[in-house]
Every structure is written in structure tokens, then in C-alpha cells.
Amino acid sequence: MHDDRVLIERRIERILRERLRPAVHGSAVPLGVEIWHAPGEPVAVAEALQAPFRPAGVGEAWGPAWGTSWFHLTGSVPAEWAGRTVEAVIDLGFAVDRPGFSAEALVHRPDGTAVKGLNPTNTWLRIAGSAQGGEPVDLYVEAAANPLVEGVGTPLGEVGTAGPDTLYHLRRVVLAVFDEPVWELVQDVEVLTELMHELSVGDPRRWNILRTLQGAFDVLDLQDVSGSAAAVRAALAPALAVPATASAHRVSAVGHAHIDSAWLWPLRETVRKVARTASNVLTLMDDDPDFVFAMSSAQQWAWMEEHRPDVWERMRKKVAEGQFVPVGGMWVESDTNMPGGEALARQFVHGKRFFLDKLGVETEEVWLPDSFGYSGALPQLVRLSGSRWFLTQKISWSHFNRFPHHTFWWEGLDGTRVFTHFPPVDTYNATLSGAEMAHLVRNFADKGLANRSLVPFGHGDGGGGPTREMLARAARLRDLEGSPRVEVEHPARFFAKAFDDYPEAPVWVGELYLETHRGTYTSQAGNKQGNRRSEHLLYEAELWAATAAVRTGHPYPYEDLDRIWKSVLLHQFHDILPRSSIAWVHRESRETYARLAAELEEIIGAAQRALAGDGRSGGEVVFNAAPHPRAGVPARGAARPTPPAPATRTVLMADPASRSAAADGGYVLDNGLVRATVDARGLLVSVVDVATGRETIAPGSPGNLLQLHPDLPAQYDAWDVDHAYRRTVTDLTEIETLEPEGDAAVRVVRRFGRSRVTQVISLPPGAGRVDLDTEVDWHEAETFLKVAFPLDLRAERSAAETQFGYVYRATDTNTSWEAAKYEICAHRYLHVGEPGFGVALVNDSTYGHDVTRDIRSDGGTTTTVRLSLLRAPRYPDPETDQGVHRMRFALVPGADLADATREGYRLNVPERRVPGDAEVQPLVLADHDGVVISAVKLADDASGDVVVRLYEAVGARAAVRLDVGFAATACTETDLLERPIGGGHTSAGGPVDLTLRPFQVVTLRFSLPGGDQQ
CATH class of the missing domain: 2.60.120 (Jelly Rolls)
Structure with missing residues (x-):
């Protein structure tokens, strides 16, 4: 019987391959x-x-x-x-x-x-x-x-x-x-054979299909395939007419074509890929009015409007008819680990607004199948953007742990929950094959509680999207025994049905960490620096342009800021910012960041000059000024005349004591807040918080220790960092030179391999931190460079800054979930501490980190925090990171989370000094050291209203007063798109009192006299 079955199956496959398909x-x-x-x-x-x-x-x-x-x-x-x-x-x-x-x-x-x-x-x-x-x-x-x-x-x-x-x-x-009858016959045979192969040998349905196919092919005239096709189809019809069982899994099939906005091709080619795919699916829509296709990324729609207006007009028509469906609500399918809070918010602002303005559609589905992990800040931003649902697929790629749900409530940092689906088909490029259908049924984690999933089907990345063959499969699988029931439908219909079926879905709290692609936090460090710099320049440009507009009537550059934001958001796409693209993409990205920086510097400079006055007195106005480091989070956007000399200054002295650690002497830096000892190897052997007398560096383990690891992952060079890299490490302790830099800093030069590192170690006057200004001339291959800070702390968890807050991660490896997070993402700071004392490591352009814990021979605990500085993968860009990089990071002893937040901002938004003599009062001030004002701008609708976004940054409830330094007639709480929120805070002019829950983001819109009332 087995041999008979195998021979019949081989005959079927041969006839399909050699006779039926060629006859189409x-x-x-x-x-x-x-x-x-x-x-x-x-x-x-x-x-x-x-x-x-x-x-x-x-x-x-x-x-x-x-x-x-x-x-x-x-x-x-x-x-x-x-x-x-x-x-x-x-x-x-x-x-x-x-x-x-x-x-x-x-x-x-x-x-x-x-x-x-x-x-x-x-x-x-x-x-x-x-x-x-x-x-x-x-x-x-x-x-x-x-x-x-x-x-x-x-x-x-x-x-x-x-x-x-x-x-x-x-x-x-x-x-x-x-030959349509032959084509239809091919679809019949393919669906039945695929279904048959997924059924067990002991299932009668499998044998019924096999015998039906055998009998039908006996009817086929091999010399007249076209003429006999109808008879063969009639013989197969009974097998295709057996309905699915009442309990069959239900599949909502949504046409889709995942097109990376850049990856193994440049941006210009993506424009053409989108035009080709859109043209294909429009053709299918003309032939099949029930076909529904979902396309994300407002940027890709905007490209069609700009470059292919003929395709755009056809798309608009099909949107109105309900077939061509905008989804995602974001400008691009961005990375969500590394964009800053404002940038991630603006992804929704610009994406949703495009679909609203151009198509009249309020998107509700956030569609991110392929990004490399998902920030815990997202649920709040999803809801604040007016969206309701979230879809992802990539978590199925995790190496160590299987995610336990496919439909669930995802709870973010602040407690906001969003209904989320994770398609069990485990692909966002499905073809609706029998193998995929069988896999999703077996794989579905919520059996017995829910019975519905979504399948995005279509070839992506230049494959052209769905095909007519896929639609033929969907039609045959609509109600077929042995298969889930498949219905092609709008994703919103799926989410509404899934929610109705499973409102008590389980809850997942915090980030959706992807247990792979961790190398993307570090690859192409120069471009990541371009992103970070662009984000902060945009913050400054909006702040000072808004201040100058309100204070002096200076023109606000609405169009320029809109265009620049969209360019930065495009470059946060999940293969551009993670830097897993080809060299062409990286080269163009570097050029773009340089151009945008020049434009933003001009916008900032013009606004600050307008504010500073004529400068005839010879004075200066200091913008982005911050108070003493122990005075709490600085008021964002402060500006003041040049202050008197600080009460403390940095003192540099030779350190004979350091001869115990090296052959020759080192140096001591002391500014009255921090005392740092640099030994003869250029390493930090002591960092003391003067206020408490507490030593920060673990005994016997110097800080600022550069370390090299081999870096050849099992696959996906630019994407992955395998855990095995830690087993081999080279400490860089040899120096070329160690010498004073002026009278308040130390310069260290090292050479290794074909590379060179120059560091300037300093203590800024009046700042409670050790700055390490580092330049690396990098010419290594398949090598990972990190810098280690072993700290005398027993930290059970780290706090890594993420958008609008931070995420805790365990420093132990008790479970496989904790062990899998051996490389983690942080923004401007990573903080570790024990009760009563903490330390922050802040940076100006680095995202990759790791934190480990060891017990010393004296019984104490060393918590080591490391920054990932550079990699050198050779695929897809063989020249990754080659060249000169300058990065700054700093160690902040005695820091709590408010200190870490403040110092992270200070390193990324340095002071600016402009000739002038005006006293520039900030537009808004928050009186709480745990509340940060993340944006001050004019409203996007050009009404002249002032928009302020603030958030609670340290994870505690905060009662905050917002002092408004301009005449406002009303204040209204809005969503991210600056639309009033029903039941939100509304008041007349004057100070605004708010109570924020931990990590809550609030957007306020202030109406000015004579402006349009919103």
C-alpha cells in the first residue's frame, strides 16, 4: 500500500509539472x-x-x-x-x-x-x-x-x-x-495535493484525496490537456466540495507585500518596487472585487503620489472602494528600539496624518511585522495616536524562548494596554499553501480559548505581492475539510472579530525583546550617531524656533521642519537605522545626516540670534543651560546670560599612589564633586563621589577598559551577535602615550591591530561625572569593541533608558528569558544601583550595552556595565564601520534616575553661546525633577498655537506645575496628532497643574490671543 501511494503521488507531481502547468x-x-x-x-x-x-x-x-x-x-x-x-x-x-x-x-x-x-x-x-x-x-x-x-x-x-x-x-x-480551464485545474490539483501531504497517513481524508486525484488523472487526455481539463475538474469537484468542520480554525487572509524601504537595494529602487507591486495588486483588484490588500508605511504611499501619480490615482480609487487598505499608522515600519521618544511619536504623527489628509482614513492597526523587537513605550504611543490594534510577526524568530501567546493584551511601561496579534503562520510573506495552513493550526498557542488568526499573504521585497494563484487558493480554502476556513478580508474586520472572541486574552507586560539581531544596536556606529544627532537638533530647532516666534515674531519654519522630520523618520526604517543594509544605503544615509545637520544648525542659529538681541554690549546668551547637577532635572530649553565662573574647577595632579597599579605614575582629576584616578595604563582605577565618599570602581578591576572580541555570528553578520563571543576577550591595556591635556584633562593613545584609539578623560567644572571623549580610527574586521566599567555595586537589575522612560532588565541569568538578554538596548543612559547609591553610564550615540554580575574573593559584588562601541561585520556591507569615529560617554557616580536622565540630556544637548545681551525666558518650565519636557513647538496646522509634550521619566507618580511664560488663552490636552482628547485636561491661561502616572506622556496645546481656537 505504501509503494502504491508513493507511485501515485509521483505520477501526480509529474503530470502537474510536465503537462498541466506548461499547457496554461x-x-x-x-x-x-x-x-x-x-x-x-x-x-x-x-x-x-x-x-x-x-x-x-x-x-x-x-x-x-x-x-x-x-x-x-x-x-x-x-x-x-x-x-x-x-x-x-x-x-x-x-x-x-x-x-x-x-x-x-x-x-x-x-x-x-x-x-x-x-x-x-x-x-x-x-x-x-x-x-x-x-x-x-x-x-x-x-x-x-x-x-x-x-x-x-x-x-x-x-x-x-x-x-x-x-x-x-x-x-x-x-x-x-x-487557457483558463487548464489554469483552474492546476489550482485544484495544487490545493488538493498540498492539503493531502499535510494530513497524516492514517487520515481517511488523505486517502480520499489521493484516490480522487488518481481517478481524475485517468480522465486526463495527455494529448489534449485543454480539451479534457473540464472533465478532470468535474472529477475533482467532490473532493473540493467537502466542507470544513465546525471547529476549524478561522483565518483572515490579508493581501500584503512587505517591502523594506531600503535593505539590499537603495531608496530609489524601493520607489520602483512599490510602483511595480501596487500595479500588480491593482490589476488583481480589477479582476476580483473581494480582494483586499493592506499596505503600510505612509512614506511609500507618498512616493507614489510624488513619483507615480498615475499609480497613485488608481490606489486612491481602490482605497475609496475598500480594497486598497492603508495600515500601520506610521511613516515607515521603523525600528522601535533605537528611535528616541519624540521620533517614535512623530512616526505616528506623520504616518496617521498622511492617511487622514490624503485618503480620509483613520488607521487603527499598527502594522510592524519585521522590526527587531518592540519597545515597551509603544502601547501608550499606539493609543495616543488614536490606534487600537497592534500586529507583529518577528518575535517568532527568537532563538531561545517561544513566545507564549498569539493573541494577547500588550501592557506598556505606563500601564496602557493594546490588543495585539502575532500571526501563528510565522511569516509575513505567506502564499496560503497547505503547509502554511497546517503549520498555523498546529502552532496556534491559544487553542481552546481563541480560534482565529490573521495571515498576511503575498511576495514582498520585489516579489510583486499577492498573485492570482494565491487568490485561487484562498477561494478553495474558504470551506474545505482538513483545512482552516480562509476568508480574504480587511484587517480591521479580523481585529474586531478577534477582540469579540477573546476579550479576556492574557497580558504580556513590558518590551517584546527579540532574541536575535542584537548586533543591530551597534553596526554602523557613525550612522547611528547621525540619527541621535538629528533627533536632538530637531528638538532644539523646534524649541528655539517656537520661542523666537512667540517672543519676537520670528518666522517659524513649518515646511522645513516637516520635511526634515520625514527624512529622519525614513532613515529610522528597520533596515536603515539598525544598519543591516548595503553600503549604498549607508553612504546615502551619511550624506543625508550631514545635510540635515547643516540645515538644522541654520534654523537653530537664526532663532537664537533673533532671541539674543544685537549683542552690542559684547555679552553672550547661553542656550540649553542647566543648573547644578544635584538640583534636579534641568528646565528644558533654559537660556541665560553668561554666568560667572563656577565655584568649582577641575584640578589635575600627578598621582604617585597609582604607581602601585603600574610602573609609572598616573593622574588625579578633582572638581569638588568627583575625584577620578587614572593609572599609568590610562585606566580608571578610582572614581569617588565626593559628597558621599563612596568609591564607584570595583577593587582590582579598572574602568574605561577597552575590550576586543571576535565577532563571527552563525548567520546574519550585520544583524547578530552570538553569545559565544564572550568566551574570547582581549583587554587593551597597552598605551602609546599618556599625557596631560591642558591643565584639567588627560589624553590616552592606544594602538591595536590596524586601529588607534585616542581618549581625553576630563571632569567638566560643576558636573558630577567623568567624561570620556573617544576617537577610534577603526580598521578591524569581524571584531567587536566594547568598553567596560566594573562597578562596586550589587545591582539586581539595570534601568535602560527607552522612549519616555526606562525599562528594567535583570542582571542575573536565572531563567532562559533573562539569559537571552545578553545584549540590550539603551538610549542616553544605563543606570545600575543598590539601595542608597547608583551609577549611570551616559552616552551621546551608543545603543548596545551589556550588564553582568560577579562575586569577588572579598565577598563583594561587581556589576560590570559595558558599552558596545564598534563592530566590523562584512555582510551586507564589507566596509562596515571602517574609518574614524568620535563618541562621548561619561560615568556618573552617585546618580539616581533623575540624575541619569539629566546627564544623558546634557551630553546630547550641549550648551550654545550666542553673542547678545537679552534675557531669554523659557516658554515653559516644569517644577518636578522627574518630569521632562520633550517637545516645545508650534502646532502643525500653522495656527500659531504652542504645543508642549512632557513625560514622567523616573517611574513615579508626579504632581507637577507647568509654568507658562507667554500669554495663553486656553490649554487643552491632545493626542499625538494635536487633536483634543475627550475628557482630557482643559484650562484657561496660567500655570497648569498635572498629576502624571509613572511614564505617562501628556501633550498640551496652548492657544494664543488672536490665534485659531482649536
């Missing part, structure tokens, strides 16, 4: 072909249509990597095909083993409008549904020679190194009869 386009005639190769970068469609084409044919080589070739295809429908369905079949030499990551194309009419995309699994183009015969064919095909960028050291990731070799050969260009 059985009758064919060649099309005429001409070709033109665009020089360099892609050209406008209008220019290409006027290009000097030359004759070409099948076998023609085309496409050096990243090149564009245009094909002009001509012909006519044969008269004998009258009444038949006719399609062009165009195979540009696609890679047959993958749906994307190959050549791609977009077909145009002679007037330049887009028709449909061409992809490896989608090579057809409908010419006539019922041909009359003689119809002319005149098509232009824009073909992109996108390479598959793979392999360590590949030159294909940069246009300048990719080389001139052609990658593709034109394989097939024909007009063909589309």
Missing part, C-alpha cells in the same frame, strides 16, 4: 523586441519612451548590477485567437528559485502610464479577455537589473564597485493564449 499558456507567438540601456541611474519614463531603441531578441544579455534596460515590445493578436483570452508572457531571465531578489520590471503603455509589474512568479500581462483578433500590442518594459546581494565581501552592494558584467538574459517574450 500553450499556444504562443513571439513578440518583436527592441532594447535601450539607460546610462547610469534610472531615467524618467518620458525620456525613456523617446530613447534610441535597437532590435533585440531572446537570449539578449542585459543588466549590469543596478542598471536599467527598457524593452519595446510590439506585435498583434493572431486572427485565429478570436474569442480567446490572450496574455503576454515576459520572462526577463528571472531567477526561478525565488519570488523576489531578482530582476523586476514595470510595463507601460505608450503614453507612459503603468500597467502591471513583472516578477519571477508573475510574468503575465493580460492583453485581451476575449480577443477579436488583430489587436495591436505596443508595450514598454522598464527592467531593473537588481542583483541578489549575498556573500561576505560582495561588491554588489555599492553601485561604484558592482562591476559591468551583465546579470540576465532575455528568456521568453511571447503572446499566448491563456
Whole structure:
């Protein structure tokens, strides 16, 4: 019986492969072909249509990597095909083993409008549904020679190194009869065979399908497949008509095409990928009014409006008809670990507003299937943006622990909960195959409590999205025994049904940490620094431009700030900010950050000059000034005239005592708040908090210790850092020079491998911290550079700053969940402490950290905090991090969480001194040291209203008074989009008293006299 089954299955597979599929386009005639190769970068469609084409044919080589070739295809429908369905079949030499990551194309009419995309699994183009015969064919095909960028050291990731070799050969260009009965038969057979293979050998249903297929193929005339297709389908119909059981799992299938906004291709190519995919799905919508397709990333919609208005107008029409569905509510599918709080909020502001303004749609689903872990700040921001649901898929990639739910309530830092779904199909590029359907049923974690899941289906990243074959599968799986019930529907319908079915879903509290891709916190450090710098420059630009507008009438740069924010948000996409893209993307990103920094500096400078006055007195105004470090969190946006000399100054002296640790002497730095000892190796052997006399550095374990590790993960070079790297470490203790830097700092120079590190160690006057200004000329490969600070603390957990607060993580490895967090993300600070004493490590551009704990021989505990400074993976960018990097970090002894918050801000928003003599009063002041004002700006609607966003930063309830330094007629609490919140705080002008729960974010809108009332 077993041999009989195997032989029947092999026969079925052979007939499907050799007879049925080839017969779908059985009758064919060649099309005429001409070709033109665009020089360099892609050209406008209008220019290409006027290009000097030359004759070409099948076998023609085309496409050096990243090149564009245009094909002009001509012909006519044969008269004998009258009444038949006719399609062009165009195979540009696609890679047959993958749906994307190959050549791609977009077909145009002679007037330049887009028709449909061409992809490896989608090579057809409908010419006539019922041909009359003689119809002319005149098509232009824009073909992109996108390479598959793979392999360590590949030159294909940069246009300048990719080389001139052609990658593709034109394989097939024909007009063909589309034999619909045969195509339908192929779909019947594929669905039944896939279902059959997923059923157990002991299941009668499997045998019924097998025997039905065997009998149906006995009806097939191998010499007349087309003529016998209807009879074969009739024989199969009973097997396809058996309904699913009443308890069958229910699947909401949503068409989707996950298109990374940049990854193994540059941004410019993503614009074209979106146009191709959108054109494909629009074609499917015309043929199937029940087809629903969801597309996230407002940026990608905006690209269509700007670059492909013909596609955009078709999209808008289908949005109105309910088929083309905006989802996500964000500007891009961003990383959520590393963007700052304001940036993550603005992802929702700009994404939701685009969909509202351009399409009249209030998106409610936050759609982030592929980001590399999810911040605990997200639930609050989701709700404050007016959204209700959250979807992710990536957690299925975790290496060590299986996430316990597929539908659950996700509770964020502040206690906000959002209803969340994690599709058990374990892919966001589903094809609705039998294997996927069977897997999702087996995998669904909430059996017995819930019975519904969502499946995003369609080829992404240049694969063209859903196909007509996928829609045929969905139709056959709507009610079929042995399969879950599949219904193609709007994602909002899924969430509403899932919520109604499972309102008492379990709760997951805190971040959704992804147990892989931890290297993305560090890769391409220079670009990460560009992101951090851009965020803080935007904060300053809004603050001082708003202050100057209110105080002096200085013009507020609405359009410039809007454009710059959108550029920064684009570059926070989950393969750009994590730096898991090709060299081309990183090069353009660096150029963009430099350009934006120059623009923002000009905006800041103009506003501050307007505020500072004419400066005739020769004085200075200090912007971003902060009070004494023990006086609490500084009022954000303070400005004051130049202060007198500080009461404390840094003293540098030789340290004979350090000879006990090294052959020669070191130095002591003392500013009255901190006393730091640098030994002859340039290491910190003592950091004392003067106020308490407490030593910070663990005995026998110096701080500021640079360490090297080998860095060759099992896979995904730029993405991953494997735990095994810790087993091999090289401490960098040898120095080239150690010498005073002026009269208040020490300069240390080290060389190792082919690299060089220069550090200036100093204690800023009046600041309770040790600054380490570090320059690394980095030329290593597959190496991880960290800097360690062993602290004399027994810290049971670390507090890592995240958006609008911090996240606690255990320092032990009691459970596999804790052990998996061996590399963690933090923003401006990471804090560790024990009752009565804490230490913060603050930085200006670093995200990767790790924290470990050891017991010393004296019985004390050493808690070691390390910053991850640089990596050198070779894929997908073989030159990752090569070159000069300057980064600053600082050790803050005796710090509580408010100190850590303040010092993190101070390191990232330094003082600015502008000639002038005006006293510039801040627009707003908060009187609570645990409350931070994260944004001061004018309202986005150009009404002139002032918008202030603040948050509780230290995890405690806070009663705060907000003093308003301008005449306001009313204050209204709003959502992130600056819309009034029902039941929110509303008051007339004057101070505003608020009570904030831990980590609560509040946005206030102040109306000015004469402004538009909101």
C-alpha cells in the first residue's frame, strides 16, 4: 500500500509539472523586441519612451548590477485567437528559485502610464479577455537589473564597485493564449495535493484525496490537456466540495507585500518596487472585487503620489472602494528600539496624518511585522495616536524562548494596554499553501480559548505581492475539510472579530525583546550617531524656533521642519537605522545626516540670534543651560546670560599612589564633586563621589577598559551577535602615550591591530561625572569593541533608558528569558544601583550595552556595565564601520534616575553661546525633577498655537506645575496628532497643574490671543 501511494503521488507531481502547468499558456507567438540601456541611474519614463531603441531578441544579455534596460515590445493578436483570452508572457531571465531578489520590471503603455509589474512568479500581462483578433500590442518594459546581494565581501552592494558584467538574459517574450480551464485545474490539483501531504497517513481524508486525484488523472487526455481539463475538474469537484468542520480554525487572509524601504537595494529602487507591486495588486483588484490588500508605511504611499501619480490615482480609487487598505499608522515600519521618544511619536504623527489628509482614513492597526523587537513605550504611543490594534510577526524568530501567546493584551511601561496579534503562520510573506495552513493550526498557542488568526499573504521585497494563484487558493480554502476556513478580508474586520472572541486574552507586560539581531544596536556606529544627532537638533530647532516666534515674531519654519522630520523618520526604517543594509544605503544615509545637520544648525542659529538681541554690549546668551547637577532635572530649553565662573574647577595632579597599579605614575582629576584616578595604563582605577565618599570602581578591576572580541555570528553578520563571543576577550591595556591635556584633562593613545584609539578623560567644572571623549580610527574586521566599567555595586537589575522612560532588565541569568538578554538596548543612559547609591553610564550615540554580575574573593559584588562601541561585520556591507569615529560617554557616580536622565540630556544637548545681551525666558518650565519636557513647538496646522509634550521619566507618580511664560488663552490636552482628547485636561491661561502616572506622556496645546481656537 505504501509503494502504491508513493507511485501515485509521483505520477501526480509529474503530470502537474510536465503537462498541466506548461499547457496554461500553450499556444504562443513571439513578440518583436527592441532594447535601450539607460546610462547610469534610472531615467524618467518620458525620456525613456523617446530613447534610441535597437532590435533585440531572446537570449539578449542585459543588466549590469543596478542598471536599467527598457524593452519595446510590439506585435498583434493572431486572427485565429478570436474569442480567446490572450496574455503576454515576459520572462526577463528571472531567477526561478525565488519570488523576489531578482530582476523586476514595470510595463507601460505608450503614453507612459503603468500597467502591471513583472516578477519571477508573475510574468503575465493580460492583453485581451476575449480577443477579436488583430489587436495591436505596443508595450514598454522598464527592467531593473537588481542583483541578489549575498556573500561576505560582495561588491554588489555599492553601485561604484558592482562591476559591468551583465546579470540576465532575455528568456521568453511571447503572446499566448491563456487557457483558463487548464489554469483552474492546476489550482485544484495544487490545493488538493498540498492539503493531502499535510494530513497524516492514517487520515481517511488523505486517502480520499489521493484516490480522487488518481481517478481524475485517468480522465486526463495527455494529448489534449485543454480539451479534457473540464472533465478532470468535474472529477475533482467532490473532493473540493467537502466542507470544513465546525471547529476549524478561522483565518483572515490579508493581501500584503512587505517591502523594506531600503535593505539590499537603495531608496530609489524601493520607489520602483512599490510602483511595480501596487500595479500588480491593482490589476488583481480589477479582476476580483473581494480582494483586499493592506499596505503600510505612509512614506511609500507618498512616493507614489510624488513619483507615480498615475499609480497613485488608481490606489486612491481602490482605497475609496475598500480594497486598497492603508495600515500601520506610521511613516515607515521603523525600528522601535533605537528611535528616541519624540521620533517614535512623530512616526505616528506623520504616518496617521498622511492617511487622514490624503485618503480620509483613520488607521487603527499598527502594522510592524519585521522590526527587531518592540519597545515597551509603544502601547501608550499606539493609543495616543488614536490606534487600537497592534500586529507583529518577528518575535517568532527568537532563538531561545517561544513566545507564549498569539493573541494577547500588550501592557506598556505606563500601564496602557493594546490588543495585539502575532500571526501563528510565522511569516509575513505567506502564499496560503497547505503547509502554511497546517503549520498555523498546529502552532496556534491559544487553542481552546481563541480560534482565529490573521495571515498576511503575498511576495514582498520585489516579489510583486499577492498573485492570482494565491487568490485561487484562498477561494478553495474558504470551506474545505482538513483545512482552516480562509476568508480574504480587511484587517480591521479580523481585529474586531478577534477582540469579540477573546476579550479576556492574557497580558504580556513590558518590551517584546527579540532574541536575535542584537548586533543591530551597534553596526554602523557613525550612522547611528547621525540619527541621535538629528533627533536632538530637531528638538532644539523646534524649541528655539517656537520661542523666537512667540517672543519676537520670528518666522517659524513649518515646511522645513516637516520635511526634515520625514527624512529622519525614513532613515529610522528597520533596515536603515539598525544598519543591516548595503553600503549604498549607508553612504546615502551619511550624506543625508550631514545635510540635515547643516540645515538644522541654520534654523537653530537664526532663532537664537533673533532671541539674543544685537549683542552690542559684547555679552553672550547661553542656550540649553542647566543648573547644578544635584538640583534636579534641568528646565528644558533654559537660556541665560553668561554666568560667572563656577565655584568649582577641575584640578589635575600627578598621582604617585597609582604607581602601585603600574610602573609609572598616573593622574588625579578633582572638581569638588568627583575625584577620578587614572593609572599609568590610562585606566580608571578610582572614581569617588565626593559628597558621599563612596568609591564607584570595583577593587582590582579598572574602568574605561577597552575590550576586543571576535565577532563571527552563525548567520546574519550585520544583524547578530552570538553569545559565544564572550568566551574570547582581549583587554587593551597597552598605551602609546599618556599625557596631560591642558591643565584639567588627560589624553590616552592606544594602538591595536590596524586601529588607534585616542581618549581625553576630563571632569567638566560643576558636573558630577567623568567624561570620556573617544576617537577610534577603526580598521578591524569581524571584531567587536566594547568598553567596560566594573562597578562596586550589587545591582539586581539595570534601568535602560527607552522612549519616555526606562525599562528594567535583570542582571542575573536565572531563567532562559533573562539569559537571552545578553545584549540590550539603551538610549542616553544605563543606570545600575543598590539601595542608597547608583551609577549611570551616559552616552551621546551608543545603543548596545551589556550588564553582568560577579562575586569577588572579598565577598563583594561587581556589576560590570559595558558599552558596545564598534563592530566590523562584512555582510551586507564589507566596509562596515571602517574609518574614524568620535563618541562621548561619561560615568556618573552617585546618580539616581533623575540624575541619569539629566546627564544623558546634557551630553546630547550641549550648551550654545550666542553673542547678545537679552534675557531669554523659557516658554515653559516644569517644577518636578522627574518630569521632562520633550517637545516645545508650534502646532502643525500653522495656527500659531504652542504645543508642549512632557513625560514622567523616573517611574513615579508626579504632581507637577507647568509654568507658562507667554500669554495663553486656553490649554487643552491632545493626542499625538494635536487633536483634543475627550475628557482630557482643559484650562484657561496660567500655570497648569498635572498629576502624571509613572511614564505617562501628556501633550498640551496652548492657544494664543488672536490665534485659531482649536
